Amino acid sequence: MKITLFTTLTAIALTLISTSTFAQQHKIIHAGSVLLGAEQQLKTAQTLLITDDKIAAIKAGYVSQDAFGLSDAQVIDLKNQFVLPGLIDMHVHVTFERDASVNRHRWTTEYEADQALRSIKYLERTLAAGFTSVRDLGSDHQVIFPLKRAIERNDIAGPRIFAAGNTVSPTGGHADLHGYRADISAGVGASLGICNGADDCRRAVREVIKSGADVIKITATGGVLSNTAAGVNQQLSDEELHAIVDTAHNLGRKVAAHAHGTQGIKAALRAGVDSIEHGSYLDKETIRLFNNSGAYLVPTLLAGATVSEEASSNPNMPIAIVNKVREVAPKMQASFQLALQNNVNIAFGTDSGVSRHGLNANEFTLLVSNGMSEAQAIKSATVHAAKLLGQEARLGDLSVGKQADIISVAMSPLQNIDALKDVQFVMKAGQVYQ
Ligand SMILES: [Zn+2]
Structure with a gap:
């Protein structure tokens, strides 16, 4: 036998x-x-x-x-x-695209398949724009991993996907559900990545990895586009950050930290994250922490530019969001320049989904107008991005x-x-x- x-x-x-x-x-x-x-x-x-x-x-x-x-x-x-x-875009959300004309409660009428099917054209546009690999930092695991597999099977055309799946975030944090009655939120249920306390955050990281994550995305601070007036300060505690980074690294995953406020950026860098996404408020001390750890900044200048424009043209944008946009967006470019002048590792990322998919290359214009050389900008989206992915033996040049x-x-x-x-x-x- x-x-x-x-x-x-x-x-x-x-x-x-x-x-x-x-x-x-x-x-x-x-x-x-x-x-x-x-x-x-x-x-x-x-x-x-x-x-x-x-x-x-x-x-x-x-x-x-x-x-x-x-x-x-x-x-x-x-x-x-x-x-x-x-090209490689290190910060996209291929399962959605902001559209001021769409009812923002649309998701309550849809299933995961609606999102997945809508994403096919976003993926096609991204690939046609020359982006052959993307890192998706925050999409529901029931949508993003089937899309990734469909591309690997060549059932649909799209970039090679490295994905975080559900974002690890505290209750009430940037990646939690906001703006609904408590019983409606309870009915929807918490996402896989919502956690409170070090032990619970270890559990969340393990569950997100079990669902298929290639990388762990966390919200170290508040964010601009969540409908809450909580600001952009530190949201995960030092203890939670350390627990998340250690668990992820032990399981062979890097950690990408969404972070705007200075204290949150410092806490995330001290905990050992591999990249800071957005990094809107940098100072000398954060630059020193970047340089010591070798962590990357993924500046997403296009997201800042896109939401600034929307804040002045979309009367339906919630006031909690408009206030944060006005506060944060102008700081992003100055912080990027500071990082550039001090040789911080920089990888290209657009936060596409906030901007339209397929316009990813608009980020290059912003990088160069803020002082990066053309050759550096191209490297940020090729060799440096491949390094941050941990794929430099296979991709990037x-x-x-x-x-x-x-x-x-x-x-x-x-x-x-x-x-x-x-x-x-x-x-x-x-x-x-x-
Ligand atoms: Zn993002």
């Missing part, structure tokens, strides 16, 4: 190996200009050989498929294009052995960063989407 099973499994394994050997797919990209390697050196007239999902070779000049000993390769002519690694996540634009983004707003070619894991 055992031998029969073993023999069958061996036969299946051999079939799989031989099938994949014979079915290898080759693509050849002729790139006019290209950023190569982790240093993103600018080279002209290069050839990239893609075998299945990986970059198999990079050669100077335009090399023909005969020279590679191939006859069945698809040759992709990007000789008049600027080629760069697929164009080198042999890396995933073939490759995009192109018509002009050099090193000269005009806005070139990234019009992505013309998108390959993810060796497959051409656009």
Whole structure:
């Protein structure tokens, strides 16, 4: 019996190996200009050989498929294009999109499937904008993980997703449900990530990981877009923060901390979080803590710009939110500049979902207008983002052995960063989407 099973499994394994050997797919990209390697050196007239999902070779000049000993390769002519690694957005919410014209109680009439189906177009837009990987920081686990699996199966087109699932937050905190009668809130029930006290927060982290989380998202401070006048100060206690970070790290997950207020940012950095999201109020001491720990700032300037505009144009925005927008948004850019001047690690993130999906590249314009060089801005969305993901061995730059996540634009983004707003070619894991 055992031998029969073993023999069958061996036969299946051999079939799989031989099938994949014979079915290898080759693509050849002729790139006019290209950023190569982790240093993103600018080279002209290069050839990239893609075998299945990986970059198999990079050669100077335009090399023909005969020279590679191939006859069945698809040759992709990007000789008049600027080629760069697929972009990575480290802060998105792909399961929703703010829309001032939509009834904000719509969620009470819908099921998870409504959210998932609506998200398909957000994912398509994000990929078409050149973002081949995203980190989703806060979407219901019943929606985001099925979407992630659907993309992995290639049932729908979208970026590679690394997701936090439900946010870990205290009762009444930024990620809790606000603005409804107590009996309605009780009827909906607390989200998986709501916790109070160190032990309960360890439980929440473990449950969120059990639901599928690749990373843990926490609300270290209040937030701008929750309908509460609680402000943007520290919301998780020092004890809770330490419990969360230790539990997550022991289970191999990084921690991304939503944090605006200075005290909350400091507490989160002291507890050992891997990134601060937004980081609106930075001072000298927070900069020192960033530099000591090597934690990343994910500035999300686009979120600040988007909600500032909405606060002045949408009369239906709740007053608790409008007041926080007016207070916080102007501080984000100044804090980003302080971080930039002091060599804090910075990774690209937009908080898309607050802004429209597919407009992620608008963040580049804000980064550069606030003092980042074009080359730095591109690295923040490629090599640095891959590092913060813990995926630098696989993603983030164009080198042999890396995933073939490759995009192109018509002009050099090193000269005009806005070139990234019009992505013309998108390959993810060796497959051409656009
Ligand atoms: Zn967010």
